[in-house]
Amino acid sequence: MAGVKQARVAPVDKHDRRRGELAESALRTLGELGYARTSLREIANNSEFSHGVVHYYFADKLELIVYCVRYYKARCVTRYDDVIAGATSAGGLVEAFAAKLAETIRDEGPMHSLWYDLRSQSMFEPGLREAVTLIDQTLEQMIWRVISRYADLAGQDIRLGAAASYAMLDGLFQQALLGHVAGRANALTELCQQVREIMPLMLTAGRAASRSG
Amino acid sequence: MAGVKQARVAPVDKHDRRRGELAESALRTLGELGYARTSLREIANNSEFSHGVVHYYFADKLELIVYCVRYYKARCVTRYDDVIAGATSAGGLVEAFAAKLAETIRDEGPMHSLWYDLRSQSMFEPGLREAVTLIDQTLEQMIWRVISRYADLAGQDIRLGAAASYAMLDGLFQQALLGHVAGRANALTELCQQVREIMPLMLTAGRAASRSG
DNA sequence: GTTTTTCCTTGACATTCGTCCAGAAAAATC
DNA sequence: GATTTTTCTGGACGAATGTCAAGGAAAAAC
Numbered sequence: 075m076a077g078v079k080q081a082r083v084a085p086v087d088k089h090d091r092r093r094g095e096l097a098e099s100a101l102r103t104l105g106e107l108g109y110a111r112t113s114l115r116e117i118a119n120n121s122e123f124s125h126g127v128v129h130y131y132f133a134d135k136l137e138l139i140v141y142c143v144r145y146y147k148a149r150c151v152t153r154y155d156d157v158i159a160g161a162t163s164a165g166g167l168v169e170a171f172a173a174k175l176a177e178t179i180r181d182e183g184p185m186h187s188l189w190y191d192l193r194s195q196s197m198f199e200p201g202l203r204e205a206v207t208l209i210d211q212t213l214e215q216m217i218w219r220v221i222s223r224y225a226d227l228a229g230q231d232i233r234l235g236a237a238a239s240y241a242m243l244d245g246l247f248q249q250a251l252l253g254h255v256a257g258r259a260n261a262l263t264e265l266c267q268q269v270r271e272i273m274p275l276m277l278t279a280g281r282a283a284s285r286s287g
Numbered sequence: 288m289a290g291v292k293q294a295r296v297a298p299v300d301k302h303d304r305r306r307g308e309l310a311e312s313a314l315r316t317l318g319e320l321g322y323a324r325t326s327l328r329e330i331a332n333n334s335e336f337s338h339g340v341v342h343y344y345f346a347d348k349l350e351l352i353v354y355c356v357r358y359y360k361a362r363c364v365t366r367y368d369d370v371i372a373g374a375t376s377a378g379g380l381v382e383a384f385a386a387k388l389a390e391t392i393r394d395e396g397p398m399h400s401l402w403y404d405l406r407s408q409s410m411f412e413p414g415l416r417e418a419v420t421l422i423d424q425t426l427e428q429m430i431w432r433v434i435s436r437y438a439d440l441a442g443q444d445i446r447l448g449a450a451a452s453y454a455m456l457d458g459l460f461q462q463a464l465l466g467h468v469a470g471r472a473n474a475l476t477e478l479c480q481q482v483r484e485i486m487p488l489m490l491t492a493g494r495a496a497s498r499s500g
Numbered sequence: 501g502t503t504t505t506t507c508c509t510t511g512a513c514a515t516t517c518g519t520c521c522a523g524a525a526a527a528a529t530c
Numbered sequence: 531g532a533t534t535t536t537t538c539t540g541g542a543c544g545a546a547t548g549t550c551a552a553g554g555a556a557a558a559a560c
Contacts, residue, residue: 113516113517113518114517114518114519115516115517115518126519126520126521128518129518129519129520134518134519135517135518135519
């Protein structure tokens with residue numbers, strides 16, 4: 075009666091696993107339909123559970139969405155780390171980076187559409203802002219790592235700040251995504267070409283030269 | 288009986304005027320609430336009409352939204368034309384352009400939020416794509432005019448294509464808008480600084496020199 | 501001034517939404 | 531195996547939505 079006994083294996087684990095499963099179903103649905111048209115029932119339909127269960131694991135719709143955004147972030151963080159690690163020359167890095175950008179649009183288009191949808195939503199829904207801002211910062215850092223490595227390989231200095239560098243590349247990426255979704259066939263090859271043109275502008279043409287022995 | 292008489296003054300004019308009034312109310316509401324949360328009743332409440340009238344002037348919700356997007360475009364097209372016309376030096380144009388970018392975020396923030404919201408929506412709703420694509424092209428051309436004038440004043444060549452130039456600046460603008468909406472105090476001054484840094488990169492450092500007599 | 505046409509309001513409709521709940525089913529505990 | 535706890539179901543609720551129609555109000559035409 076007195077002390078409440080706790081199971082030795084935390085039920086939180088199972089709880090969080092289910093939340094993860096629901097988040098995946100939700101992301102699949104959100105990626106297809108977008109934020110505005112996605113209902114909790116539709117999310118449940120795309121999962122193996124019924125619509126009532128959503129409220130068992132999440133307080134309300136916003137909490138589910140925010141959880142999804144955070145869940146989605148975890149997959150993105152390391153997307154270009156292979157590119158960074160594998161590059162052996164500045165030109166090679168640009169090529170690999172551009173190819174990876176195009177690849178992720180091709181393979182994960184709906185997820186990116188969703189990201190821009192939610193980021194726009196956050197301008198109207200303050201409850202989304204914190205999670206969205208956090209992801210945006212994470213993406214900015216990811217891009218910053220790419221550019222830092224690029225500068226390192228090129229033996230030059232970085233010209234712009236992290237925010238500006240990310241914003242510019244994000245603008246290119248977004249336009250390519252829009253074009254791709256709209257069915258413009260060469261949207262992705264154009265993106266690659268644009269990246270090739272722009273990346274050198276990120277660095278000083280200056281004389282920093284190589285620092286390796 | 289036979290021939291149907293036509294009024295000499297086309298009633299289409301009045302019809303279109305009303306559509307414009309409704310579009311303005313709709314844009315005001317959409318700018319506040321975003322696409323997802325805006326209902327036809329809310330739009331009507333923010334106008335001087337009742338909710339039924341919307342269906343008298345528009346077939347359905349999508350047609351109203353599309354009309355709004357097109358209506359909104361008409362105001363944007365010439366936003367930077369004064370900047371172009373008034374600039375007398377490359378540096379002056381950059382300053383005026385940056386200031387105007389910041390000003391329109393400050394004064395018309397909700398409208399820009401709406402634009403990015405609708406552009407994201409268009410990735411999920413094919414019915415929006417045509418109108419959105421058209422506006423995006425118009426904006427691209429607007430930016431292109433600015434850059435052309437800039438190159439002209441600087442006596443240099445343009446380095447990038449219209450699409451890439453627009454995408455980059457749009458990325459910066461969007462990040463500034465996000466920061467501004469989120470309440471980051473210095474989002475706009477940072478934007479100005481970024482524009483100052485980036486605009487020179489749009490041109491070749493080359494020797495094209497002045498072409499005027 | 502009457503008739504006709506245009507314009508707008510009001511109320512209703514079928515859905516769909518987020519949310520909640522009573523209780524079944526399953527799992528864990530004893 | 532009985533009991534307690536956790537997990538899930540399916541239905542119900544009120545509110546909100548897009549859509550539409552019947553009819554009044556206003557304007558135009560005659």
